[in-house]
Amino acid sequence: MSAAEKKALRAEAMAARQQGGDQQALTALLIEALRPYRGKVLAGYWPMRGEADPLPAIKAHDGPICLPVVLAKATPLIFREWDGGALHPGAYGTSQPAESARVLVPDVLIVPLAGFDRAGNRLGYGGGFYDRTLQLLRESGQVHAIGLAFAAQELPLIPAEPFDQPLDRIVTDRGVLEISH
Numbered sequence: 030m031s032a033a034e035k036k037a038l039r040a041e042a043m044a045a046r047q048q049g050g051d052q053q054a055l056t057a058l059l060i061e062a063l064r065p066y067r068g069k070v071l072a073g074y075w076p077m078r079g080e081a082d083p084l085p086a087i088k089a090h091d092g093p094i095c096l097p098v099v100l101a102k103a104t105p106l107i108f109r110e111w112d113g114g115a116l117h118p119g120a121y122g123t124s125q126p127a128e129s130a131r132v133l134v135p136d137v138l139i140v141p142l143a144g145f146d147r148a149g150n151r152l153g154y155g156g157g158f159y160d161r162t163l164q165l166l167r168e169s170g171q172v173h174a175i176g177l178a179f180a181a182q183e184l185p186l187i188p189a190e191p192f193d194q195p196l197d198r199i200v201t202d203r204g205v206l207e208i209s210h
């Protein structure tokens with residue numbers, strides 16, 4: 030897929046995201062999907078630009094919670110513990126925990142999506158941050174990646190590229206997709 034085609038696909042998915050969806054149904058399904066991970070380190074995200082909101086489900090998690098921090102372009106994300114307190118402005122309009130917060134290694138990640146397809150391929154903002162991060166985490170242990178999106182963000186096909194890290198599961202407001210690799 031050319032860069033221009035990928036850009037167009039991303040724009041299409043982001044436009045669909047603006048329609049939103051049933052946030053309450055999404056929260057209930059996400060809480061259900063996280064139930065097996067009680068006590069595990071959970072990475073969420075602070076939603077921006079119309080992203081599906083993982084916060085109610087994160088707050089219901091019984092275990093350590095962390096949020097992504099961008100250190101630099103083209104490098105994996107790190108995750109700092111979040112106690113529910115005030116956040117600080119980070120790169121690209123993100124909000125991140127204080128630099129004094131502990132760095133944690135997540136067992137389960139909620140991955141923000143621009144778009145997704147039924148095979149578990151995902152589109153983000155194009156920074157490759159989650160691809161790099163999931164690659165690194167998967168090299169050193171087991172990690173479960175749950176994509177979160179509104180059902181309207183589904184695309185028929187996102188051509189997988191060699192560096193793309195697929196999701197293990199996708200939770201939308203209309204149900205849960207279990208991905209078999």
Ligand SMILES: Nc1nc2c(c(=O)[nH]1)N(C=O)[C@@H](CNc1ccc(C(=O)N[C@@H](CCC(=O)O)C(=O)O)cc1)CN2
Pocket residue numbers: 074075076077080097098099106120121122123141153154155156157158159
């Ligand atoms: N809520 C949330 N937090 C997150 C992410 C995310 O997708 N969602 N990230 C997921 O990676 C990381 C931040 N990465 C991001 C990368 C690019 C842009 C962004 O707005 N890009 C611009 C182009 C910027 C440029 O290249 O100059 C754009 O899309 O218009 C935002 C976040 C970590 N935190």
Ligand SMILES: Nc1ncnc2c1ncn2[C@@H]1O[C@H](COP(=O)(O)OP(=O)(O)OP(=O)(O)O)[C@@H](O)[C@H]1O
Pocket residue numbers: 151152153154155156157158159160161164192193
């Ligand atoms: N593991 C990796 N190692 C090196 N480069 C990578 C890796 N993963 C992705 N990239 C680079 O990152 C760029 C962006 O990837 P892509 O368009 O898939 O981003 P994205 O998945 O939309 O973004 P994000 O992961 O931040 O949500 C690609 O051009 C690719 O070259």
